[in-house]
Amino acid sequence: MPTNEDDTDEIPTGLGPTGLKLWRSIADDFTLDVHEELLLTEACRCADRLDRLDVEARANDVTVINMKGDRVAHPALTEARQQAIVLSRLLASLRMPSGEAEARPQRRGASRVPYRPRPLSAVPAGA
Numbered sequence: 086m087p088t089n090e091d092d093t094d095e096i097p098t099g100l101g102p103t104g105l106k107l108w109r110s111i112a113d114d115f116t117l118d119v120h121e122e123l124l125l126t127e128a129c130r131c132a133d134r135l136d137r138l139d140v141e142a143r144a145n146d147v148t149v150i151n152m153k154g155d156r157v158a159h160p161a162l163t164e165a166r167q168q169a170i171v172l173s174r175l176l177a178s179l180r181m182p183s184g185e186a187e188a189r190p191q192r193r194g195a196s197r198v199p200y201r202p203r204p205l206s207a208v209p210a211g212a
Contacts, residue, residue: 096109097129097130101133102133102136103129103135104130104132107125107129111179111181112125121179124175125179128172128176131168131171131175132172134168135165135169135172138161138168141159141161142161142162147159147162
């Protein structure tokens with residue numbers, strides 16, 4: 086991603102403080118292709134969502150009682166964990182340089198196939 090010369094990127098509407106900070110930290114320094122702008126926009130929304138979930142989680146107990154009467158993790162904590170995973174994947178997809186002068190952005194080939202169990206014939210006898 087080359088450095089952004091004219092700073093014509095339009096900031097998406099509705100971003101909160103964290104999303105806006107993330108947008109500016111990337112869009113102000115780099116020229117983004119359309120697909121990268123979409124990834125960054127979603128990452129910014131996700132960062133803002135994490136802020137709202139954090140407020141909800143802090144205002145309540147860590148656990149709640151579900152309909153069956155079991156004590157389970159508060160839904161805001163569960164969703165925050167999922168959103169953190171999404172944010173990390175969105176940011177990794179942008180392949181931003183690490184900040185080191187000579188560093189190159191991460192390169193990946195095709196998407197990876199999910200791990201599959203080995204067939205029983207591949208397991209050594211007695212294992």
